[in-house]
Amino acid sequence: MDSFQVDSSFQQIDELIKEYLLFRGFSATFRSFESECRNDKDKRFQADKIIEELYTFITNSDINGLIDYWKYLDLRYFSRLDARFFGSVKKFEEDLLKYYLVYATQQKRREKVLEFFDAFGTELNGNSGWTKWFGLPFSRDPTIDPNYDIFFTKQWLEMFTISLHNFLSAIFQNMPLPSLLCFNIDRIQRYVLEDEIKTLRNEINSIKNGKTETGNGDTEFKLKINKPQEPTNYTKMLQRARALFDQKDRNAPSRSSTTSNKVNSDNNSVKSAEIYTDDLCLTPISEYAIDNSQELPGEDINPFTIMNQEIYLEHTSGISHAKFSHKGNLIASCDTDNIVSIWSYSGAPVKSKIDNLNLNITCLEWESRSDKLFLMGTDERFVKIYNKESRSIVHEFQTDGHFPRVKQINCSPVEPLFACSSSPKEVDDGWNNVNGLLITWNLKTMMIQDKFILEPSMSKASGLPVAPIETLQFNHNGQMLVTGDRVGCIRIFDIRSFKPIMEWSLPKITNISLSKKGNGVICSSRFSFDENNIYVVDEAGDLTQWSIHKPGTIISHSHLNGFPPSPLLSPNHASLTKPSFRKRTSSTSSVRSTKSNKSFSGIYLTNGFGSGSTNNGNNGVTNGGNLNKVPMVSFSNDTKHVLCVGGNGGCQGVIYQTSTGNQVQLLAPHNSVLTAVDWTTVNGNSVLTGAMDGSVRVTKMVTDIST
Template identity: 60%
Template sequence: MNSVQQVDELVKEYLLFRGFSNTFRAFEQECRNDKDKGFQADKIIEELNSYIASSDINGLLDYWKYLDLRYFSRLDARFFGSVKKFETSLLRNYLVYATQQKRRDKVIEFFDTFGTELNGNPEWSKWFGLPFSKNPATDPSFETFFTKQWLDKFTVSLHNFLNTIFQHMPLPSLLCFNLDRLRRRALQNEIDSLKTELENGDTEIISLKQKVAQCDLAGSRRQSCDNLREKNEKVSNHQYVPRFTLNTSEVNLSSSLSLSRSTTLSGKHETGSDQNGVKTPTDERSMTPISEYDTDELELRNGHAIANPFTVTSQELFLENTSGISVAKFSHQGDLIASCDVDNVIRIWSYTGTSSTLKLSNQNSNILSLEWEARSDKLLLYGTDERLVKVYNKESRSIVHEFQMDDRFPRVNQISCSPVESLFACSGSPRSIDDACIKSVTGSLITWNLKTMTIQDTFRFEASSNSPSSLPLSPIETIKFNHNGQMLVTGDKSGSIRIFDIRTLAPIMKWNISSTSKSGNGVICSSLYSFDENSIYVVEDSGELSQWSVHKPGLAISQSKLQGFPPTIPTTLINFTPTSTKTFRKRATSTSSVRSTKSTRSTSSIPSIVIGTETISHYTPTSRVPMVAFSGDTDYLVCVGGNDGTQGVIYQTSNGDRVQVLESQKQYLTSVDWTNSTGNTILTAAIDGTVRVTKMEPSTSHNVL
C-alpha cells in the first residue's frame, strides 16, 4: 500500500494532462476527505485519537462503523471476536481519556446514551461505577486501563491488525500495475547489480588464469630441469632410480577409499545388505516414516499419485435426528449444527459435546429452508410451505417472531442473512406451477428487518410484458449476500443470475447462463460471490461449475464439469411413493443399524421402509441446493458424490477437478456444509439420520509423483 500516494499523484497528473479540471478538483477534495487515510494505519489511529481528544463519541463510533463495514466484515469469522475486543478497548480508552481530562459530564453522557445496550454485558458491569470513583487510577477495577503500558499495547496491536488487513487486501488493476512497475524497476536494479558482479567476476577469473599460466610456465621450467638432471644421473650411474615411491600401506588405503566411494554412490540407486545378508533399502525414502506416504492420502490421476489438499485430522458419526435429514447447517461460530429431518423436527446440537441438544418441532407444515443468523449463534430462521418464516431464539428456547409471506407465495424456498446488519432476505414461490400460470406471478424476493420485525423491501417476478426483468422468470433457488451486505446475488431454475442493490432491492445486473452452458440444464443449485468479489461462482443442477465476471455481466471466465455430481439416486428411492395423504411429512418407526459414537439415543426409532432386502429412509431428495457448499476462501467446494451418492467429494473451483473424496456413509447423502470458523470442517448428512463431521487441515505436500 506504500504506492497509493504515488498512484494518486499519477492520476492527478493524467487528469490535468487531459484537461479534466472539474474532475481534478473533485478528486483532490475526495483525497483530502479520504477516510481510508491512504491505507496508512498510523493516520487511521490518529483520526480515532482525534475523536477521543475532542470527546466526540458519535464521530468515534461512526468512523469505527465505517472501518467495520469497509474492512473488518470481510475477515474470516474467526477474527470477529478480535474486532469486538478492539471496539471495547477503544471505548474504554475514550472513557479513560475523558476521566483524565476531568470531563465527567462526557463519561455520564456515554453511559446515558449506551447504558441500555451495555447493561447485562459482564465486560461492562464494573464500568458503570467509573463516574462515581474518587480516584479511578488507583481503583483495582480500572487501574490497569489508566497505565501507559495498556494504552501502548492497545495502540500497537490495533496498528499491526490494520497493517495486516491492508497487506492482504485484493488490489485494483491500476495499483497492481504500479506495483508491477516498481517491481520491474527493482528487478532491473538487481539485474544491473548482478551484471556488475559478473563483470568483476570475469575480471577476477582472467587474473586467476594469468596466475595459473604463470605457475604452469614455472612448473614446466622446473620439470625440464628435473628431466635434465635425471638424464645426467642415468648417464653417470647407468641405471634409473625413481624419484617417488608408494609403499604397500598407501596402496591399500587408496583402494579402500575407492571402494568406499563406489559403494556410497551405488547405494543411492540399489539396495544394500546388512551383516546377516538381509537386503535393506538405502534410498532417502526408507528413512521417512511410512505414514507420510500413506496411500489413503493419495489419489491416482492420469497414472500419477496426486496428494490431497487436506489432511483429515478427525471424523465422527452423530445420530441426533431420528429420520432422514433434509438440510443441515453449521452455525456462525461453527461449533453448533442445526439439522432438520423429514419429520419437520429441527435439532440444534454441538459436535464438540459442549451443550445439550435442543429439539424444535413443526408439525403443521413442511420446513423448506434453514439458516443461522449471520452474526451470532443466537437466532435460527426457518421457512415453511405455509407462508411463514419463524425466528427461533436458542437462548430463550422459543419462537420470538413469525414473518408472514404473501398468500400467493407460500413456499419459502431460501433464506440468507446479512453478515453486517440485522437483516435477512428470503424468496417465495407459488404452491405449484399451475398457481404461477393462473396468477401470472412466479415468485418474490423480500428483505426483513430483525430489529423492527417488519418488511423492508419487496421485489416480485411477474410474468408480463412490462416485467422489470427481460430474463426468463422462475422461483429463486439460491440467495447470497456479499461481504458487507450491500449486494445480493440470486439464482433461479431458469438459469438467471441477478445482482440486487440491497438498499432498493432493484436488480443492477442480470444475465442468463443457459445460452452459454456447455452441458447444463440451467437449474441453479448454488450461486455466490468469489472471495475477492470480482466474480460469481455458479453450480448447476446438472453438475456444471462456472465462474462469471461481475464487471462484465454474461462473460464466463471458466466452465467445467464436476465429475460425480449430481450422484445417481438409487432406484429404490426413485420408485418409492409415500402413502401418507397429509400435506406434512409423517413417518412410521422402524430400525436401523447405524449407531452414533456421540449420541446416547437408541437407534431403534429411526423411521425407514424395507424394500426387498434393503432398508432405506422415507425420503426422496427433491432439491440439490443443500448438496453443495463452498469453503470460506471459495478455492474449494464440497458436493454429494460417489457412485451411489454416499460420499462427500471436494473439488477445486479454478478448474473443477476432483481433488479429494471423504469417507463413505451407509446411506445416500442429502446435505453438506463447510465452515472455516473452526478450521476446515465439513458435515455430510444422510437419509438414515446420520451426520458425519470431518475436521481437516491443509496438506503440506501436493502433486507427489
C-alpha cells in the same frame, strides 16, 4: 470486530461518557459533548451515512459544502493511506464532482453548472480528465452525447456508489481504535484464544488416547500448529478493497443507488414452540477402518489432512437440511419429520429440538453475527425466528400470500438483516415466467425492509425469463446480494435500491458447450473470495465462473464429475444392502418416517436421483423423484474448493477444486444416500454430510502443508 459491533460500541461508550459527565457535574462539558455528537462529521464511521451526507450537498447544489466535507475526509482519513491509494482517492473526488454537474443538469440548474466552472475552471484547466466537460453547459442533450452519456446512466451512478462505499468501509475496518474500544476487542480475543487452546488440548488428548486414524500423533499435532491462519475480517476487507481498486478492467455496466430503504410495518403474531430435550441425542460414533487412500486424477490431490470424523445420531428419519452456526461449534439440522435439532459437536453439550407446529421446513439459516438466533423457512408463509438462549420462537415473519413457499434464507454479515426468496406453493419443474418474491427483513425492528417481485413483465425489458429464486448470498459487507433461480438466471441486487444491477442467463452461453441435462436449476451462486467473480453450480453438474466487471462473461467452465449422482438404487429398495451401524426404529426402516402423515414438501426423499416422481403411497416415500440439490453444495471460505454430494452413488461427499473442477478428495461414505452438506472454516476446516438414514458425519480437517 464488524461495523455493526463498532457502531454499537460507539453508542454504548457515548452513553457511558454522558453518564459520567453528569455524575461529576460537568454540565457544560456534557452539553458540548452532546452537541458535537449530534454534529458528528464522522457519522460514527458508517460509510452509508457519509455517502448520504455527500449526496445531500449534491442534491442541494451546495458545491462549497461538498468540497469542504470531502477535504475534511481527505485530511482525516485519505491522507493517511498508503501512497498506492492516492490515485483512487483522486478518481473518487473527480467522479463526485462530475456527478454534481450531472445532477444539476438533470434538474435543469444550468446556472449551477456555469457557477461551478466559473469558480473552478482555472484550477481544472489543463486536466485531461476535465477537458471535454467544459462543453457540458452547451451540449443539447448530454444523455446521448458520447462525451457524457455514460455518466448520465443509472449503472454508472450505482457502480460509483458501491465502489465508494466499499472504499470507505475498508478504511474504517482497518483504522486503529482507541483504548476504550480495544478493551472490548481484547476481551473477545481472549475468549477466542481460550476456546482454541481448549480445542487444541482436546485434540492432543484424542491423539494420545489413540482415537484418531494417524500413524504418527506428533506429525498430526505439528500439522495443526503449522496450519496457515485464516485472515482476519480486517485483512479480508483490505484484500477485497485492493482487488477491487487494482482491477484494470473497469468496463462493467453495474449499478448502485442511494434510494432510501422503505420500511413497512409487520404485525405478525408470535407463537410459542414446544421445546424438549432428547436424552439419546449427542451420541457420537467414532469412525474406524476408514480408507481415505483412494486415488484421484488431476492436481492438488488430498489437499486436506483428516484429523477426526464422527457420526452423530440426532434424528430418526432422513436429513433434509444441516447447517453449521456462525461460530462453527453448533449444528442445526432438520429431518423429514420436520423436527429441527440444534446440537453441539464440540465443546459444552448443547441439545434442543423444536416442534415446528406441523409446518414443513423448507430451509434453515443461522444469524450471521452470533449463534443466538436461528431462522427456519416453511411452505406456509412463515419464517420463524428461534432464540437459542431462551429456547423459544421469538418472532414469526409472514411472506405474501401469493408466495407462501420460502425457498431460501441468507443473513447479512454486517447488519441485523436477512433476505429470503419465496414462490407459489405449487411444485412444477417446468416453471418459466412464474412470479417469485425476494424480501429483506430487519431483525432489529422485526419489520419488512424491502420487497422485490419477479414477474413475467420483467422478461420483456430484460429478455430473460423469471422464476422463483433458489439460492442467494450476501457479499462480505452486505451491500450486494447474488441470486440464482430455477431457469438459470443470475442476478446481483444492490441492497440499498433493492433492484438488480446485473443479470444474465446460463443458457445464453454461445462459446461454451454446457451439459444439457437438467432444467437449469441453480444449486449454488456465490461471490468468489475477492468478489471479482461469481461461482455458479447448476443441477446439470456444471461449475461456471463469471466476471462481475463484465456481466455475462464466462471466466471458466468445468463439469463436476459425479454431481449430481447417478441413480443408485432400484425402486424396490429403500436402503443400502450394507447393514446399519445402529439399531433402527420402525420410523427409520425406510427413507420416510412412518410416524408422521405430514406431506414434506421441502425435499423429496427418493431411492435415486431421477427426474419426475411417482408416489407409491407409503407415507410420502417416492420412487425416482427429485432431491433438492441446493443443500448438496457448499464452498470453502476461500472458494478454492467446493464440497458436493457425489461418489459411491450419492453416499459420499466429494471435494472439488474450483479452478479445474477436478475431484481432489473423497470423504468417508455413509450407509445411505446423502442429502445435505456444509462447510465451516471458523475453527479450522470442518465439513458435515447428512444422509437419508438420519446420520450426520462431521469431519475435521487441516490444510495439508505439503500440497
